[in-house]
Each structure stands twice: as structure tokens, then as C-alpha cells.
Amino acid sequence: MRVSEFWILVEDEFGAAYGRSLAADHHLLVLEDRTAKEALDAGVEPKEIWLALCDALDVPQERRLGRDRRTKRRT
Numbered sequence: 001m002r003v004s005e006f007w008i009l010v011e012d013e014f015g016a017a018y019g020r021s022l023a024a025d026h027h028l029l030v031l032e033d034r035t036a037k038e039a040l041d042a043g044v045e046p047k048e049i050w051l052a053l054c055d056a057l058d059v060p061q062e063r064r065l066g067r068d069r070r071t072k073r074r075t
Contacts, residue, residue, distance in 0.1 A: 006046035009066045010036075013059060028052045 010019040023036040030052045031039045039049045054064050 001047040003046050006050050012067050028056055
């Protein structure tokens, strides 16, 4: 997972403003009590951070892969 994909998932699940706030302020024990932003800055894999955030905030399994972004084709 790329960092850009991490931010897409965060914003899809929590909204742009709240998602950025969570990433900056919510400490995750499993990431050595760092915030998601601190963990990203420290080089932790974005997927590991995303899953830690999902576990901590009880995001259901079916929403952990993000929204379906396929577009409908015109026929």
C-alpha cells in the first residue's frame, strides 16, 4: 500500500477533516503509542498503520478495503 492509498482509505472511512485529525491525534498502542502520522513519518508500512487504525476504531472488515471505485461504462 502506498501512502496516498492510506490517505484515501482514511478519508473514505472517516471524512477528510476528521480522518486527518485522527491520524494526527489518536495514539495507537500497537504502533508504540505513536499516532498514524508519526508512524508514517517513522517509515512504518502504511498498510500496518491502516489496519492498526481499523482495529482501534472498530472499522468492520467489509470496509477495510475502501470503497469500490469502479465506474460504470456507457454502452
